[in-house]
Amino acid sequence: KLSMRLERVATYIPKGSVLADIGSDHAYLPCYAVQKGISAKAIAGEVVEGPFQSAKKQVKQTELEDQIDVRLGNGLDVLVSDEATCITIAGMGGILISAILENGKDKLGAVTRLVLQPNVGSNMVRQWLLENDWELVNEEILEEDGKIYEILIAERGLPAKPYANHAESALLFGPFLMEERHEVFLKKWKLEKEHWQRIIREMDEKSQNAATNSKRQELMNQLQKLEEVLGI
Numbered sequence: 001k002l003s004m005r006l007e008r009v010a011t012y013i014p015k016g017s018v019l020a021d022i023g024s025d026h027a028y029l030p031c032y033a034v035q036k037g038i039s040a041k042a043i044a045g046e047v048v049e050g051p052f053q054s055a056k057k058q059v060k061q062t063e064l065e066d067q068i069d070v071r072l073g074n075g076l077d078v079l080v081s082d083e084a085t086c087i088t089i090a091g092m093g094g095i096l097i098s099a100i101l102e103n104g105k106d107k108l109g110a111v112t113r114l115v116l117q118p119n120v121g122s123n124m125v126r127q128w129l130l131e132n133d134w135e136l137v138n139e140e141i142l143e144e145d146g147k148i149y150e151i152l153i154a155e156r157g158l159p160a161k162p163y164a165n166h167a168e169s170a171l172l173f174g175p176f177l178m179e180e181r182h183e184v185f186l187k188k189w190k191l192e193k194e195h196w197q198r199i200i201r202e203m204d205e206k207s208q209n210a211a212t213n214s215k216r217q218e219l220m221n222q223l224q225k226l227e228e229v230l231g232i
């Protein structure tokens, strides 16, 4: 059975799309998308041999070899230009997701939608989208097995008004998420707050000149943003 996290990712794949799932591991997501009739054709990309073999095995077991191509390679290198119309990248850090998109810009020609699920660092993904004329069109947050996940959905286009106010905060919290204020979202940032406060306390215990420490300053700024923007 597919995790709720990947099931939610799948709901944002446009029907009829040619899907490229990058960092596919067991290829659960492309298998599900094809079985559900969301995608007629999919590519599962993996850079590591073990997961690549798992993906091949899964596709074989589900008898989807005609519809799903499993390819070994780094990021979007596994794609031919204008092949995929939807790209999913899930279960990695935001820095890695942004790097994969940045290094594979030439493979995005036919892509109309990106569905990205960073485990951490979603602000890096939002930043990349903003700088590369991908409009964030929706966001979702969910909790599964005690972990909190964000899903970012983007389409080609100029960044729209969600960034107009509180631009910096919107990158950090997510323009849609901060408006929706879902209970999981509030929980996430309360946990972050406690985490940041703990780090600051530890810094202060260790260091004499804590006030001039730039990392500390950054955390203080973020705490202030939490209070100003989210009221946490």
Ligand code: SAM
Binding pocket: 006, 022, 023, 024, 025, 026, 045, 046, 047, 048, 051, 073, 074, 075, 076, 089, 090, 091, 092, 096, 100
């Ligand atoms: N996408 C699946 C999910 O969400 O459940 C698997 C997530 S798994 C934690 C991350 C996978 O991404 C690993 O299998 C890893 O080998 C793969 N990966 C990491 N960097 C990659 C890259 N540059 N190109 C392709 N795959 C990559």
